[in-house]
Amino acid sequence: MNVLVQDLLDYGRVSRVDITLNRVDLVAAVQQAAKQLGQERHGSLSVDVPAGLFVEAHQPMLVQVIFNLLTNAFKFHEKNSVPDVRVFAEQRDARVRVSVRDNGIGIAPQHQERIWHVFERLHERETYPGTGIGLAIVKRAVGRMQGSCGVESDLGKGSTFWIELPAAREQKAERNSE
Numbered sequence: 001m002n003v004l005v006q007d008l009l010d011y012g013r014v015s016r017v018d019i020t021l022n023r024v025d026l027v028a029a030v031q032q033a034a035k036q037l038g039q040e041r042h043g044s045l046s047v048d049v050p051a052g053l054f055v056e057a058h059q060p061m062l063v064q065v066i067f068n069l070l071t072n073a074f075k076f077h078e079k080n081s082v083p084d085v086r087v088f089a090e091q092r093d094a095r096v097r098v099s100v101r102d103n104g105i106g107i108a109p110q111h112q113e114r115i116w117h118v119f120e121r122l123h124e125r126e127t128y129p130g131t132g133i134g135l136a137i138v139k140r141a142v143g144r145m146q147g148s149c150g151v152e153s154d155l156g157k158g159s160t161f162w163i164e165l166p167a168a169r170e171q172k173a174e175r176n177s178e
Helices: 002-016 026-040 059-075 134-144
Strands: 022-025 044-048 054-057 084-092 095-101 148-154 158-166
Touching: 002 134, 022 026, 022 059, 026 044, 026 054, 026 059, 026 084, 026 095, 054 059, 054 158, 059 084, 059 095, 059 134, 059 158, 134 148, 134 158
Parallel strands: 044 084
Antiparallel strands: 022 054, 084 095, 095 158, 148 158
16 A cells, blocks of 8 residues: 555656756666666666767656666566566657667557556556556656657567657857956
8 A cells, every 4th residue: 555655646746846857868867767676676687878878858757767667677577587678778860769678578459558547457466566657657757858658569578668758959068268
């Protein structure tokens, strides 16, 4: 019950908190989210995010989004398999796509849209614990940061969840007038 209440508070906070979009170092955000996983992470995690890749985002919200995607990637796997999770990113014109790929159970096509809604669960709590709020937080937070999100998945073969955010504008070098 405590986890449910906390998740509901987090979901509500995503809508209410004042956000300012700033230049955020994507490597640092991924590292911070991975660090928050702590003991929840069992399996392998590889990160392929180019150094110097920045997005326009609200840093705490971006870390929460990546943390939620990583948590799901490590959680939804077959009982006798070891999770293998990969985070990668690429710039696409004025946007940056961050992807979290896993070797998990996958999601059937008919369920790929509904997983983004509050309390939508595809499995029994005993099989895969959780509240069904994590991806709803991702969708709401990414939307508030002027981004989009989605999933590509094959049932039984894993999933790739992605978010796209505006690429950070280059910071102009300040000139000293001497």
